[in-house]
Amino acid sequence: MTTQTQPPMSDLDAFRAHLDAIIDSETTRRMIDEAERTSVFPREFVRLLGREGVYAAKWGDRAQPSLEHTLALAERLGRLGSGGIATAATLHDSAIAMLRRFGRSDAVREIADRAIAGDIMLCVSATEAGAGSDMLGLSSTAVREGDGYRLRGHKKMASPSPYSDYILLAVRGVDHSHAGRDDLALFLVPMSQVRVGKVFDTVGAKSVCTAPVHFDTWVPAEMMIARPGTCLAVLSWGLAHERFAIAAQVLGGSDFAIGLTVARMKKRESFGVKLFEHQALRLRIADLKARVDLMRWGLRAMITDPAGLNVRSSAAAKVSAVRLACEVMSECMHIFGTVGAIENESPLGRWWRDAKMARIGGGTDEVLWEIVAAGLEPDFESYDRLVREWQPEDDG
Ligand SMILES: Cc1cc2nc3c(=O)[nH]c(=O)nc-3n(C[C@H](O)[C@H](O)[C@H](O)COP(=O)(O)OP(=O)(O)OC[C@H]3O[C@@H](n4cnc5c(N)ncnc54)[C@H](O)[C@@H]3O)c2cc1C
Known part of the structure; x- marks a missing residue:
């Protein structure tokens, strides 16, 4: 995990590889397992991300983050296998987003820098x-x-x-x-x-x-x-960051759960064949994978907008991704059968509950849909051309 011999993490490939090494390390795994067993947030995790330069790579000296780094980090946090810890790391980062862009005093700027270094945890x-x-x-x-x-x-x-x-x-x-x-x-x-x-x-x-x-x-x-x-404008910026990151996080987690479930389907037999041979299961998981992949591509497209993140598309991304993640976790848990239903035999039940929480925290489905609805544009021109409404006076 050392940064000594690596290329600078402004290089996205180096950043991704470094994150993979952190997320997959034995230290991180032990930390996550312990936190999930005890329901105690591992403060050391954010310190580790800070010490390893993860937040520094995405923020640099800027008031706005590199969105490529934001996406890469959030997707990998989703693969931690802990919605709680991933969310806490994202909330900390979204607080940094507000301090970096709107903090005016030296004291606040210094706190933001120490949060980026992982010395300070924010909520x-x-x-x-x-x-x-x-x-x-x-x-x-x-x-x-x-x-x-x-x-x-x-x-x-x-x-x-x-x-x-x-x-x-x-x-x-x-x-x-x-x-x-x-x-x-x-x-x-x-x-x-x-x-x-x-x-x-x-x-x-x-x-x-x-x-x-x-x-x-x-x-x-x-x-x-x-x-x-002015608070709503500042919070909206923090929430746009948070919602985009949560969308990427739950899709990263969904992809992880699908991979695990496909492995299960190729190992477990029922009625003399692997579960994967049952078309009903195979096509269900294929449908979920197709939708998860498309949505992940959608997030990649979102960050190419030169205007950066906006409140509406982040709200749309979060509500759609989280609802899909709930479906994915529910189906994966289902395909695991009793192993999915027993707490200490697989984490699927926990992941399903974590995904459900994400439909409430950071803005509920309805609140986010209202944000999307506020931007809906009527196509009056096509309506007038294509739709003929019956009017009593037309009746001859
Ligand atoms: C695990 C977890 C962690 C959280 N962490 C934080 C945190 O760190 N900081 C923080 O500030 N908050 C946090 N929250 C709170 C979260 O943001 C709120 O719970 C959420 O905004 C909903 O608020 P509420 O619980 O008061 O529900 P309500 O506002 O009472 O809503 C209840 C239900 O009614 C629906 N509803 C409300 N208004 C409308 C409407 N106009 N039209 C249609 N439907 C509507 C909602 O969508 C919801 O389904 C957390 C929540 C959870 C579950």
Whole structure:
């Protein structure tokens, strides 16, 4: 895994090969197995990625990441076999995306650099008990106090807050001229200044260690990343990054699960032949593989857009990829039969639950479809040419 004799990781092939070596290493495998066994997020994993120069290669000195590196990293994180750990590494990276592009103060820039080096772990939270999909319903507040702000409130879901050093908090800037529903601001806060509650026993992605946080604390103004009224724009950029990466991640994981399932089908016999000889199974897995491959090609095409990532295509990519991944994991688990159904005989059941969590975290299906719907363009010209509507006055 050493970087000593390798070509610079700005070279994509070198980056991919280096990532493969990290993901497939014995150290990583042991770390992941242990984390999945104990449901404890392995902080060391992000330190390892940082130390090995993975985040540095995708960020360089730029405010925006190399999308090729983002795609390569996310696909390989999907192959870790742990939706929770892959998601935590992606959330950390999406927080870096917001700090790199919108962080103005030296203090924030330094924190972003240390996060890229893996010395600092970041998490992000907007969700509250009373507001999840509808972010404009948040109730936590930021009130000007001296040279900074007093932040008060709570967040229901913050992953992996027990293992993070800083958290990005979306709150209402109540005493600002933007007061109203669109007055959200974003602050970077040391975890030492918030109280982390008990980790939730989530149905899947347990190793992402999602926990609530409570806060009544003061931060200097330099820790404000988005002033009131601008938070949604900053979060949208972070979410575009996160959603694109989650799409690539779950497709990488789906491809991995399909490979494993094909191996199972070529080893296991039923009715005197290999499972792979049963057309019903073979064609189902072929259909899934075809759709996964096409969607992976779609992501490659997305990053060739000179305008970079945008909110709408990232939302579309995430909702489509995650729903496909749920189908893939469900079918793969099914083809594994009882081995798929027993926790300690294969990881398929866990992967199925991890995929389901991804339909909620980072924006639910419906919220993402609404973003896509907002950009739908009617083709009135063709409609008028091709469709004749019956009108009572046409009746002669
Ligand atoms: C494992 C996990 C980790 C998470 N980690 C984080 C984190 O680190 N940081 C963070 O901020 N959040 C995190 N979340 C929270 C996640 O982002 C929210 O759960 C999600 O945004 C949905 O919010 P909600 O739970 O309040 O659901 P609600 O908003 O109450 O929605 C409930 C259901 O109604 C649907 N719905 C809501 N509004 C509409 C509408 N207008 N039209 C149609 N359907 C609608 C939703 O799609 C959903 O199916 C995490 C969630 C999970 C499961």
